[in-house]
Amino acid sequence: MIYLDCAATSFQKPAAVRYAMSRAMETLSSPGRGGYESAMAAAEVLLDCRLALADLFCVKDPERVVFTSSATHGLNIAIGSLIGPGDRVVISGYEHNAVWRTLRGIGADVQIAASPLFEPDAAVEAFRKLLPGAKAAVCTQVSNVFGYILPIGKIAALCREMGVPLIVDASQGAGTVGLDFDGLGCAFAAMPGHKGLLGPQGTGVLLCKDERVRPLLFGGTGSVSAEAAMPAFLPDRLEPGTHNVPGIAGLLEGVKWLRRKTPAALLAHERKLLAAFSGALAGNKQVRQFYSSDPAYQAGVLSVQMGEMDCEEAAEKLAERGVAVRAGLHCAPLAHETAGTLDRGTVRFSFSPFNTVGEVLAAAEAVKEILG
Amino acid sequence: MHYLLSFRSLTFAQRAARVLERAGITGTVSRVPKAASAKGCAYCVIVAARHKERATAILTGAGIQPERVLLRHPDGTLEAEA
Numbered sequence: 001m002i003y004l005d006c007a008a009t010s011f012q013k014p015a016a017v018r019y020a021m022s023r024a025m026e027t028l029s030s031p032g033r034g035g036y037e038s039a040m041a042a043a044e045v046l047l048d049c050r051l052a053l054a055d056l057f058c059v060k061d062p063e064r065v066v067f068t069s070s071a072t073h074g075l076n077i078a079i080g081s082l083i084g085p086g087d088r089v090v091i092s093g094y095e096h097n098a099v100w101r102t103l104r105g106i107g108a109d110v111q112i113a114a115s116p117l118f119e120p121d122a123a124v125e126a127f128r129k130l131l132p133g134a135k136a137a138v139c140t141q142v143s144n145v146f147g148y149i150l151p152i153g154k155i156a157a158l159c160r161e162m163g164v165p166l167i168v169d170a171s172q173g174a175g176t177v178g179l180d181f182d183g184l185g186c187a188f189a190a191m192p193g194h195k196g197l198l199g200p201q202g203t204g205v206l207l208c209k210d211e212r213v214r215p216l217l218f219g220g221t222g223s224v225s226a227e228a229a230m231p232a233f234l235p236d237r238l239e240p241g242t243h244n245v246p247g248i249a250g251l252l253e254g255v256k257w258l259r260r261k262t263p264a265a266l267l268a269h270e271r272k273l274l275a276a277f278s279g280a281l282a283g284n285k286q287v288r289q290f291y292s293s294d295p296a297y298q299a300g301v302l303s304v305q306m307g308e309m310d311c312e313e314a315a316e317k318l319a320e321r322g323v324a325v326r327a328g329l330h331c332a333p334l335a336h337e338t339a340g341t342l343d344r345g346t347v348r349f350s351f352s353p354f355n356t357v358g359e360v361l362a363a364a365e366a367v368k369e370i371l372g
Numbered sequence: 373m374h375y376l377l378s379f380r381s382l383t384f385a386q387r388a389a390r391v392l393e394r395a396g397i398t399g400t401v402s403r404v405p406k407a408a409s410a411k412g413c414a415y416c417v418i419v420a421a422r423h424k425e426r427a428t429a430i431l432t433g434a435g436i437q438p439e440r441v442l443l444r445h446p447d448g449t450l451e452a453e454a
Contacts, residue, residue, distance in 0.1 A: 043401075047383060062383065222382065223382065224411040224414070226411050231380075231381070233380050
């Protein structure tokens with residue numbers, strides 16, 4: 001199989017990830033629940049992972065690195081901490097349902113800072129118009145459909161200037177596209193552990209600016225346990241219940257691996273793969289590609305439409321040829337609406353550090369063969 | 373004799389122990405005895421009495437101040453510092 005669905009999950013991972021998970025299941029118990037060796041060793045793994053993530057995302061205090069079960073979980077905490085029914089919230093036109101549905105579910109007054117695909121200046125202007133008076137803003141760092149890197153630095157600067165807390169959905173960029181969390185001054189950034197961070201599924205990370213957070217879950221934390229209220233401090237306030245220790249042990253190895261390789265080198269590799277794939281299909285008039293003319297705004301995700309073919313049928317034919325991709329709306333109807341692809345959807349090819357140029361060229365050949 | 377430097381969370385206690393380790397002071401992360409933790413479960417770093425002054429100064433400098441400092445006598449009794 002040629003796996004080109006890395007925007008869904010990093011199916012291929014460093015071998016150290018699964019070794020660490022297996023070792024954790026054999027040697028680590030529950031952190032923060034006992035003072036014996038296996039519990040303390042588990043706690044050390046958690047701290048090591050927090051420190052590695054804090055370093056990667058420029059967070060001064062590792063306590064502000066909170067483990068979640070997914071990016072969606074983290075986004076629900078972040079949104080629930082800042083936004084209530086009727087509150088006016090500004091979001092980009094490229095948000096995932098993890099943001100869109102959560103805000104709608106709360107009953108927020110959602111205003112969309114819509115701007116054309118791959119036009120970062122227009123994105124900034126759209127936010128500038130809507131931000132005054134808003135309770136909060138949410139912006140994805142990278143579109144999970146189009147790989148469009150939004151100008152998060154400029155949008156964060158606007159939010160700081162106008163005193164509007166910003167939540168960054170870093171799901172698609174974490175691990176490749178840099179994120180200086182403290183430097184941006186945003187309120188929260190949420191991300192999965194299993195995509196660019198190369199950890200296992202069931203892991204996620206929420207970076208918090210401070211302790212002004214509202215728990216989504218309540219329960220035991222192994223701290224101030226005589227009190228009925230949740231601890232006031234991080235990370236305990238947001239981490240009730242038993243941690244996913246094997247998952248976090250695997251995530252730690254994923255983060256260590258990508259830091260050794262460096263996120264910049266991994267992004268460059270993904271861009272090289274995208275350029276090779278895109279170039280191989282460039283002359284084919286039946287293939288409509290959505291990518292940025294400025295590589296600075298393009299991550300390793302490419303959406304295409306294949307002639308008049310239904311995108312699901314195209315993905316099925318690719319699967320028959322051993323190419324794994326995702327078709328449809330990618331849980332981001334808003335992004336498709338903004339880009340004008342809501343009616344047909346797209347076929348999404350997304351690349352990882354483990355893909356090769358040979359693989360993406362073979363996938364391009366499969367596309368040509370399907371289109372005849 | 374030893375001192376127990378108690379912290380508001382396990383994460384803080386772990387960080388404190390690592391900061392002290394880098395400064396050449398061995399500190400062991402441990403649970404705070406029930407009798408000394410009115411709010412319930414808590415963690416501390418245990419250091420030898422001779423390191424107490426330097427350890428607290430280092431931790432204060434690192435922004436990881438203990439919530440409480442307890443002296444553990446050889447018979448196991450605990451005495452809270454003012």
